[in-house]
Amino acid sequence: MNSPESALARWGRWLLALVLGLFGLFMVIGGAKLISLGGNWYYAIAGLLSLASAITLARRRPSATLWFGVLFVLTLLWTIWEAGADYWGWVPRFALTLIFAILFSLLLPNLHQHLKRSVARLTTAVLLLAFVIAGGLAFVPHHVTAASNVPAAGDNPFTADTGPSTESGIPSTDWPAYGGNQAAQRYSSATQITPANVKDLQVAWTAKVGDVPTDTRWGVQNTPLKIGNMVYVCGYLNKVEALDAATGEKKWEFDPGITPKSVPYTPSCRSMSFYQDPASTTATANTGTPDAAAPAPATGAMCDSRIILGTLDARVIELDAKTGARCTDFGTNGEVSLTTDMGKVYHGYVAITSPPVVIRDTIVVGHTTVDGQRAFGPAGVTKAYNVKTGELKWAWDAADPTHPEPRQGDDLYKRGSPDVWTSFTGDNKLGLVFLPVANASGDYYSSSRTADENKYSPSLTAIDVETGLPRWSFQNTHDDVWDYDPGSPPTLLDYPQADGTKVPAIIFPTKNGEFYVLNRETGKSLFGVEERPVPQGGFEPAARSKTQPFSKFNSVAQPDLKPENMWGLSPLDQLVCRIQFAEADYRGKFTPPDVKKPIIDYPGYNGGVDWGGVSFDPARGLIISNYNDMPNYTTLVPRAEADKLGWKARDILNDPVQEARAEGAGDPQEGIPVAVNVNAGWQLPATGMLCKEPPYGGIRAIDIRDGRTVWDRPFGTARENGPFGLPTGLPIQIGTPNNGGSVITKSGLVFIAAATDNLIRAIDITTGETIWSAPLPAGAQAMPMVYEQDGREFVVITATGHHFMHTPKGNYVVAYALPKH
Numbered sequence: 001m002n003s004p005e006s007a008l009a010r011w012g013r014w015l016l017a018l019v020l021g022l023f024g025l026f027m028v029i030g031g032a033k034l035i036s037l038g039g040n041w042y043y044a045i046a047g048l049l050s051l052a053s054a055i056t057l058a059r060r061r062p063s064a065t066l067w068f069g070v071l072f073v074l075t076l077l078w079t080i081w082e083a084g085a086d087y088w089g090w091v092p093r094f095a096l097t098l099i100f101a102i103l104f105s106l107l108l109p110n111l112h113q114h115l116k117r118s119v120a121r122l123t124t125a126v127l128l129l130a131f132v133i134a135g136g137l138a139f140v141p142h143h144v145t146a147a148s149n150v151p152a153a154g155d156n157p158f159t160a161d162t163g164p165s166t167e168s169g170i171p172s173t174d175w176p177a178y179g180g181n182q183a184a185q186r187y188s189s190a191t192q193i194t195p196a197n198v199k200d201l202q203v204a205w206t207a208k209v210g211d212v213p214t215d216t217r218w219g220v221q222n223t224p225l226k227i228g229n230m231v232y233v234c235g236y237l238n239k240v241e242a243l244d245a246a247t248g249e250k251k252w253e254f255d256p257g258i259t260p261k262s263v264p265y266t267p268s269c270r271s272m273s274f275y276q277d278p279a280s281t282t283a284t285a286n287t288g289t290p291d292a293a294a295p296a297p298a299t300g301a302m303c304d305s306r307i308i309l310g311t312l313d314a315r316v317i318e319l320d321a322k323t324g325a326r327c328t329d330f331g332t333n334g335e336v337s338l339t340t341d342m343g344k345v346y347h348g349y350v351a352i353t354s355p356p357v358v359i360r361d362t363i364v365v366g367h368t369t370v371d372g373q374r375a376f377g378p379a380g381v382t383k384a385y386n387v388k389t390g391e392l393k394w395a396w397d398a399a400d401p402t403h404p405e406p407r408q409g410d411d412l413y414k415r416g417s418p419d420v421w422t423s424f425t426g427d428n429k430l431g432l433v434f435l436p437v438a439n440a441s442g443d444y445y446s447s448s449r450t451a452d453e454n455k456y457s458p459s460l461t462a463i464d465v466e467t468g469l470p471r472w473s474f475q476n477t478h479d480d481v482w483d484y485d486p487g488s489p490p491t492l493l494d495y496p497q498a499d500g501t502k503v504p505a506i507i508f509p510t511k512n513g514e515f516y517v518l519n520r521e522t523g524k525s526l527f528g529v530e531e532r533p534v535p536q537g538g539f540e541p542a543a544r545s546k547t548q549p550f551s552k553f554n555s556v557a558q559p560d561l562k563p564e565n566m567w568g569l570s571p572l573d574q575l576v577c578r579i580q581f582a583e584a585d586y587r588g589k590f591t592p593p594d595v596k597k598p599i600i601d602y603p604g605y606n607g608g609v610d611w612g613g614v615s616f617d618p619a620r621g622l623i624i625s626n627y628n629d630m631p632n633y634t635t636l637v638p639r640a641e642a643d644k645l646g647w648k649a650r651d652i653l654n655d656p657v658q659e660a661r662a663e664g665a666g667d668p669q670e671g672i673p674v675a676v677n678v679n680a681g682w683q684l685p686a687t688g689m690l691c692k693e694p695p696y697g698g699i700r701a702i703d704i705r706d707g708r709t710v711w712d713r714p715f716g717t718a719r720e721n722g723p724f725g726l727p728t729g730l731p732i733q734i735g736t737p738n739n740g741g742s743v744i745t746k747s748g749l750v751f752i753a754a755a756t757d758n759l760i761r762a763i764d765i766t767t768g769e770t771i772w773s774a775p776l777p778a779g780a781q782a783m784p785m786v787y788e789q790d791g792r793e794f795v796v797i798t799a800t801g802h803h804f805m806h807t808p809k810g811n812y813v814v815a816y817a818l819p820k821h
Contacts, residue, residue, distance in 0.1 A: 005060075009110045016103050017058035020068075023096075023572070024050030030575045037582035039563060042078050043575050046071060057104075062111050068104055072097060082564045087142045088693045088734075092567055092574040095134070102127045141733045143695055145712035150766045151620045151703060153748070158618040158704060160185070160492040160504070163429030166276040167358075170618070175226040175785040178271035178355045179613075180743070183492035184425045186615035187744045188786040192793035194747040197818060198762045198772045204794060204817035205248030206777075210235020211811060216660035218809040219266040219781055219802035221353075221611075221740065225274055226787040226796075227305065227321060233798065233813050234269035237262075238311045242324060245789040248815060252324035254309075261347045262313040263654040264370045265663060266803065268353035270423060270611070270782075273308040274321065275358050275387050280304035303327035306387075308363060310352030314338040314345075316365055316385065331390030338367055341395075342378045343411030348653035350378045354489075354611075357433060359426035359465045363387050364433045366420030371483070372667025372676065373649040375442030380419025382435060384468060394468025398437055398456040404468025414450070416441035416671070418457035422611050423489035427504070430521060432462045432471060434506060438485030442669050444593050444636060444676045446479045446543050454478075458485040460508045460516075462523060472523030476510045478545035481538075481593055482634075483605035483664070484511050488613035491623075492520060493704065507616065507704075509625060512589070513557030513608035514550060515702065527707060528552040538592025538599075539636055539674060548590050553707035556609065556627040556700060560588040561602055567693035569723055573684055577691035580633065580682075595636045595674060602692075604632030604680060605663065612741035612754060612783065616704070622765065623702040624742050624750050626715050629735070630696050633679035634664070642668055642675035660803050680804075681737065687723045695735020697755065699742075701768060711768035716755030725806065739805060741783040743795075751795050753780030756805050760784065760797050760816075776814060779807020792817045 005013070024047045031044025049071035056064035075097045083089025105127055108120040160183035162168050167182040172189040180186050193201065210220070213236055224233045230251060231243045237258040242251040280301065305321040317335040318327040326334030338352065339345045349370045356365045363385045369378050381397040394404040399417035418440050426433040437459045440449050449457075458480050461473040477484040488509040494502040495517075506520035517526045531547035538544060563581055568574035585591055586600040593599050607628035614625040637645070647668040650658075664678030682691045690696060695714035703710050716736030722728040740754035750763040753776065760780060761773040779801035786795055795816045801809040 003113055005110050009107065013057060013060065013107055013110060016100075016107065017054045020050050020057065020100065021054035024048065024054055026572055027575065030579060034575065034579050034582060037579065039578055039582045042074075043571065046075060046571070049074065057107070060111065065104075065108065065111055068100070072101055087137055088567065089564070090134070092570055096570040098127065098131055098134070102131060138732045141714060143698075143714055143735070145709055147701070147711035147767045150710055151622065151705075153619040153746075156618045157496050158493040158616070158621050160494050161429060162427045162492060165428050166274065168428070171787070173788045174228070175224070175787045176274045177225070178223055178273075178423055179425070179489060179491070180785070182426060182428065184489050184613070185491055185493070185618060186741060186783065187617055187746075189746045190786050190788055190793045191745065191747040192788070193745065193749060193795070193818060195749060195764050195771060198749060200818055201762075201772060201774070201795070201816045202819060204792070204815045206815070207233070207241070207243055207248040207250070207813045208811045209233045209241045209813055210237065210239040212236065212809055213260075213267065215260055215654065216658070217263050217266055217654055217803055218800065219268060219804070220798065220800040221266070221268045221270050221782045221802070222798045222800070223271045223783045223785050224796060224798065224813065225272060225307070226785065227274055229789060230321070231796065232272060232307055232321070234272055234309065235811055236267055236800070238269055238309060240272070240307065240309060240319065240324070243813070245787065245794070246792070248813070254319055254324045256309065256311050256315070256317055258312050260654050261652050262351065264312070264348045264351045264353070264368055266353070267312060269312075270353060271355040273355045273358050273363070275306045275308060277304040303329065308356050308358065310354070310356050310365060312351045312353070314350045314352055314367055316352070316356060316363065316390075329388060336385060336390045338365060338383060339378070341407060341409060341412045342381070343415065345378045346651045346653070349373070353421065354423040357424055357426050358387055359433050360428055360431065361387050362393055362465050364424075364426065364465065366424065366435065368421035369419040369441060370653060371441060371443055372664055372669060373653070374416070375445070375448065375669050375671035376415040377441050379413035379415055379417045380438065380440075381413045381417065382420050384465065396463055396468050396470075399440075399450055399453050401452055401456055401470055418453060422487045423613070425490050425492060426465065427492060427520065430504065431465050432520070433465050434490050434520065435461050435463060436486035436488065436490065437461050439480055439483065442672045443483040443485075443664075444481050444634070445540065445669065445672045445674055446481050447540050448672055460486060460490060460506070460518070462520065474508065474516065474518055474523045476508070476514065476516065476549065477512065478548055479543055481540070482512075482590065482601050486510055487607070487610040491614055491616050493616060493618060495526065495704070507614060507623060509609035509614055511603065511605060511608040511610060513555045513603050513627065515554045515556075515623070515625075515707070516551050517553050517704070534590035535587040535592060538594045540592070544592050554702050554709065556625065556629075556698070557589070557603055558629055561586065561600065561631065561692065565693050566691055568684070568689060568691070569687065573687055573689060576684060580691065584633065593634055593636050593676075595638050598633055598635040600631050600682070601634050602631035603628065604630050604682075606630060606680065606737065606739070610739055612739055615742045615744045615750070617744045617765065619746060620765070621704040622710060623704060624699065624744060624765070625702065626697065626699040626738050626742060626752060626754055628697050628737055630681045630690060630737060631692055632664075633682040633691070635677045637675040637677055639673050639675065647675050662804055688725050689723055697735045697738040699752070699763070699768070701765065713768045717757045717759070719757040719759070720807070721756055737805060739781040739802060743784045743786050745786055751784045751786065753782065753784065753797050753799075756807055758807060774816070777812050778810025779805060781805055781807065792820070
């Protein structure tokens, strides 16, 4: 007969019994579902054991200890078998059971009258110690590839020769282009801030540029330019400010008059462009490499140096870099409209979100055409203008690639043709512009595409800047229905050969994680590409390519997912994810989408490597790439079903009444047989947690000589992340989603923000370890830039947040420097 128990012990026993009972019931029901789908039996068995333990515990039977002990041992053995030494694999499998065990141990004296309290206390102490040790291990970085054989810095053997211009050479004092120079290497020869003194960095100045959005779309993603003593920043709705480079004081402001209705997916203004008239060196940027071809200084006329802005309502505007006044000799009152000849254009469907690029005397301008609404919306044509007059030189359309000559009329280009939405690069010496060509509208259906569209999208295509004709094209995905359009700006370098010559090369990172290194003159791979068989079938079986290109250089794509990779805070949400995994059609990379079952896209459309791109150290020959490691859970929806759900294309995208969604979440794709529903990142709506186990993002150093991974680490902490959208405040290096790139300095530092923990950090390029970080006033999904002014080196980042990344909004520009002496 049991002895009397206190009210506290009785209520504790009943409460634990109730929790174990509810836990067991969920596990039994969900486990039975998983078994019916051919999945793992553990969950159902564990559920039965938990129910038995709950019932006997409620009745205060000593056998409750036996039932729970079996559950505990079974869970421990199963965790070891499935997760092995993978720390993150232990969290959903064993953490909750360990907590249950601690609570159960407190009730042992109440269940076993003859058990010594010292034994019960020892059991509790051992379990608590195990919990503390397990919790402490969360703060140890996992999935780390330690640095090895790090190349020493040389005399910049991989510098790209792109011909004489303001943007050529390696920047030091200035930052005249989005990627630092025309080669987009994102590298500065500045050396004042070093691994030894970076810990002393402090905020030198802070400015607020533009407004803070009040609607549900935010994320300017801007990287400023620095020319002379001015920093040029683009804010929300394309408001441009020129700031004093030393103090952040505003010098002038320009408002192009954009309204929120023009905002597409985000109000991105990733950067602007700079043009210096060769007839004048009044405001020549100091790039560290003198322009030998520049003539002697001429008059300081208005607009001898120009800031070139692409707007959210698809205009190109040129401003005098000194005053912010319109350059009235360009186009009409200083602007041209990209939508001329495009036919019907809806609010927010055509926007310039990445900077125009100047090659020789030509501005090349791409644009984003919003995905998912209409399969035959505005064309994706890329246009080129004379940089001084605004005269249209050519217009290249992937749907009609051999006829780039200017046309006059209305609706002259194939509707829905592939666009070039991301940043791109050019080469003055070769006279080429390298376009990362996206998909035709209707990303998840390819049968309506023309032969030319299937050839040029998605791809990296080199266009002759004088004629607008393609010189070469390299396709990164065949017949793409996974939204694997390239998002990264390609990076240029010259590759030394054994005979002393150099091959002009280009680094082409992709969303599906492949890194291609090509000869930028011919488009041929320097390291080889392998066509591998991929899964077939899906909604359009005849349209699927039998093979896909895989790089022999390097890839940040991880091995294919298995059921064991499903994650959660507990076995409950892990079980839900395993059920969803079993319900999907997943046969590895490039599983074709279908209406019968959801598929798993891995990596998802956010990467791999997205618009943040890579930085490149020409002295060490190292590529630095941050990347995402997340799947998408994608379902095709038949047209009739989409119509019943009310999924219709909108004429105004940025309706303040409508909540912003991730791309593909309930997109109608009007004009083709299927709509699409994408769960970006494959998140559970109840907890907001991702179904794949961490890490969700990383950062890697790659040796350009052979594609070897020099080091690799999770990137981003749980500081501002957690279940149910609640920040944990913990510096656990879980590896978070990230968007935005990095910058390298000659002293051996990598500066980067990008992650969802709202930190800017400095990483030692020789180890991969973070040696300095600072919290930002908002999310910083942008690339930093580095410059020197008045003898000080500055690191500048814009912090405006991003709605898709769930980082807080703002309108900040923050500059860091060492203390003045």
